[in-house]
Amino acid sequence: MLGLVIGCGSIGKRHISNLIKLKNCQVIAYDISENQRLQVEDKFKITVFDNLCDAFEQKPMFAVICSPTYLHIEHAILAAQNGCHLFIEKPLSNLMTGMNTLFEDVSSQKLITFIGCNMRFHPGPSKVKEIISSGKIGKILYARIETSSYLPGWRPEQDYKKSYSANEQQGGGCVLDSIHELDLACWYLGDVKSVFSVTRNLGFLGIDAEEISEIISDFYSGTIASIHLDYVSQNYVRRNHIIGEYGSIFWDFNCVTVDVYLASTNEWEVHKLPENYDLNEMYIDEMRYFISCITDKTDSFNDIGFALKTLRYALAVKESSELKCMVTLEEIE
Template identity: 30%
Template sequence: MILIIGYGSIGQRHYNLIKSKEWGVGVVTKREFPYENFFYNIEEAIRTLTPNVIIIANETNKHLQTLRIIDNENFKGAVLVEKPLFSEVSYKYNFSSFQVYVGYNLRFHPLMMELYKLIQKEKVLTVNVYAGQYLPEWRPGTDYTQSYSASRQKGGGVLRDLSHELDYILWLFGDWNSVVSNTGQIGDLDIETEDSVSILLKMDKVPQVQVMLNYLDRSTERFLIVNTFHDTYKLDLIRGKLLKNGEIIQEVHITRNKTYEDQLLDLVNKRQYLCTFDEAVQSVNLIDKIEKSNREGKWIKNE
């Protein structure tokens, strides 16, 4: 039995995937929910359903409180928290009775896994990462101004929304040494949060990593370029292509749900590639230092 806490767009995606597997599933939400196993209260849902897996898909600023409620119920299974793990880094964490993972599903993209294998024995020189999508077109049928992306209080903003990029940078290239950033609201979107972020990182394994994230790109782009001593790799996640020195070496066209499905299967079975709690804390810490660099206008070390 899997319990989903939160029934926004990502909660609905998880629900439909679980139902397609014909697994047992329950939902905690304040929304109208016309199906069975529907609860308003987390404690009641856990006691009634006794799930072995819980997926936390509510707002980022509610993640810590939700984990504490689960902990108080002496839950012993696995918990998947939608990214990012927390909205701030200044929390003390001790959830020893259950395993916590975080939903950075881009790790499960077959081309990302292939790139991971290809660069393991390479000396990486530079990395360029870009992700941009026009926020009003992000979630069709919804008002972007009312989304958590637009709300500072709910933990929105492009830095947290697209923290997938930060996760896979750490996953592919290891820990970081120092960071400098420029973040802000430079477009005309009706939001409280930043719509653009520019980041420069020095890492243990890579002298220079550049990252650009935004809510402004009307063409929608998501790619990374890796320069090594011998080769240049480009992974285009929108077009499903992995190139080596300009030549396509692998092309994969997957459904939007594919990485979520593979993540779900890994959560239920092996738990081999999931982002761990400690790895997710590293991403939260990096976000904190990126924001600090922007406030102070200088390089910030990873201390």
């Protein structure tokens, strides 16, 4: 099974490396940068094209879209029109432009689509989801989901100010870059009805995209969620706190447990997670899952339809802050 990786930045290289490890997968790639092409050819010994048409002539079965966010839809449409199943790195896009065309092409070609959501494959959120779905803590009343990190530390080998993450026009900013937390909120709690946010460029990092966002979300289920995202914390934070009718769930990325408080017994259940967990495993697992969807001809659980809801959520967050009011997702077109 031949896969084409479009975009050979850090996440593109990770996917190339992981695809090479998977059974029955061959890989080719494309990048506009000669330097990136040479790096990938030297490290992975694969063919890297400087022209997408030439890459599509190799008849790849699937494409992995790892270009900057603002190019995702353009590249996904080209791949779909060439009959490729689609793995699109998060987020689906930074705009709603081109969605109708993409959906029509995917439907007419009967293609499998999957938008990267590696945190769903991490043992922590996976266990949180399992406990929520079990009904152990009853109806979910409130959730706090947060992540804090330091953009300059993401890719120390390059100038962060020149990365797409720092450039709002290219789809950068903490809301879209940290869309994992919005995705987890939807995965845990269902569809979002409306949001209010304070989302701001603090001027701390010298970039033009937003650096921090505080979000209040109202879900159709009746759950209220508070979500925090930022680029400015020099210590890494990622955690969930879920409050239900009968107890609470706590998960912290920096710990190796998911803790559940049960009011009926006034006791804690401690669910141990794998120690020394290799974070690359969640990327391998999500790629293996995508390949299995192609092989089994089954829709993925995070196809372009689900990911479009998450994108609307993110765009509503931005619009709410700009308008200084609550925004319903139905208003985002």
